Amino acid sequence: MRSSLPDIPEYWFIFQNDRLLLMKNSVPARFPDLHWLSRFKPDFLRQYKLGIFNTIDCFCAELDARAALPDEVEPVPLRKAFEILGNDWYAAAAKAYSVINWDKNHQYCGRCGHATRHKPGTFERVCDTCGLSLYPRISPSIIVLIQKDDKILMSRSPHFPPGAFGLIAGFVEVGESIEDAVHREVKEKVDIQIKNLRYFGSQSWPFPDSLMIGFTAEYASGDIHIDRQEIEAADWYRYDNLPGRPSSSISIAKKLIDYFIAKQSQSS
Ligand SMILES: [Zn+2]
Numbered sequence: 001m002r003s004s005l006p007d008i009p010e011y012w013f014i015f016q017n018d019r020l021l022l023m024k025n026s027v028p029a030r031f032p033d034l035h036w037l038s039r040f041k042p043d044f045l046r047q048y049k050l051g052i053f054n055t056i057d058c059f060c061a062e063l064d065a066r067a068a069l070p071d072e073v074e075p076v077p078l079r080k081a082f083e084i085l086g087n088d089w090y091a092a093a094a095k096a097y098s099v100i101n102w103d104k105n106h107q108y109c110g111r112c113g114h115a116t117r118h119k120p121g122t123f124e125r126v127c128d129t130c131g132l133s134l135y136p137r138i139s140p141s142i143i144v145l146i147q148k149d150d151k152i153l154m155s156r157s158p159h160f161p162p163g164a165f166g167l168i169a170g171f172v173e174v175g176e177s178i179e180d181a182v183h184r185e186v187k188e189k190v191d192i193q194i195k196n197l198r199y200f201g202s203q204s205w206p207f208p209d210s211l212m213i214g215f216t217a218e219y220a221s222g223d224i225h226i227d228r229q230e231i232e233a234a235d236w237y238r239y240d241n242l243p244g245r246p247s248s249s250i251s252i253a254k255k256l257i258d259y260f261i262a263k264q265s266q267s268s
Contacts, residue, residue: 047061053091142178143215143256146217165245240261
C-alpha cells in the first residue's frame with residue numbers, strides 16, 4: 001500500500017541522540033529532503049541502505065550529536081515518531097533504528113577487542129583478527145492475552161505510567177521454546193495455569209531490539225498470586241470495563257486487546 005507521505009526520490013531515516021529527524025509541523029510527516037541531506041551528510045557517523053519499502057529506496061543514518069539542526073527540522077522521540085509514521089512505515093523505521101544500533105554497538109569485537117569492519121552488501125560486521133561475525137540483535141519476547149469467560153487478565157508493572165495496565169509479557173530465555181516461555185512467564189508472574197495457547201501474530205519492537213510474539217490463551221486453573229518484583233497488580237477485567245489500556249496505537253498489545261473486544265462485542 002502506498003503511503004500518504006509525499007513522493008521524493010528516497011527516504012532517509014536520520015537519527016540524532018536516538019531521535020528521528022522529521023520536518024517540523026508537517027502533516028503528513030515528511031523526512032528531511034535532499035536539500036537538508038546535503039547539509040547533514042558531512043556530519044553522518046554512519047549510514048546504510050535499508051532496501052525498498054513501499055516502492056521507495058530507504059536509507060538510514062546517524063547524525064553527530066554535536067551537529068546543529070535547522071529550525072525546520074525536529075528531533076522526535078522514537079515511539080512518538082513511529083506513531084506519526086504509522087503502520088505503513090513501521091517496518092522501515094524499526095529496521096533503520098536497529099541497523100544504526102547494530103553498527104554503533106559493534107565497532108569492536110566482543111571476543112578479542114579488535115576493531116570490526118562492515119562486510120559490504122550485508123548487515124554483518126566482522127572481526128578480521130578472530131573471525132567473529134556480528135549481526136543486528138533480535139531478542140524474542142512473548143506477550144499473551146489470557147481469557148477467562150468474557151474477561152481477560154491485565155496487570156501492571158511498577159515501571160508503567162500511573163493507571164496503565166497491560167498483558168503478561170517477557171523475554172524468551174536461552175534454551176527454552178517460545179511456548180515454554182509463555183507458560184513460564186504466566187506461572188512466574190501470576191501463578192496460574194493456561195491452556196489452548198494459540199499464535200496471534202508478531203511484531204518487531206525495536207526498543208531496543210525485541211521481536212514480540214503474540215499469543216492468545218485460555219485460563220485453565222489456579223488463583224492469581226502476583227510476583228511482587230515485576231507485577232504490582234493483576235486481575236480479571238471484563239471486555240467492556242478494561243483498565244488503562246496501552247496508549248500506543250502501534251503495539252501488538254493494543255492489537256490483541258482490540259481483537260478481544262471486537263470478538264466479545266460481536267458475541268454479546
Ligand atoms: Zn575478534
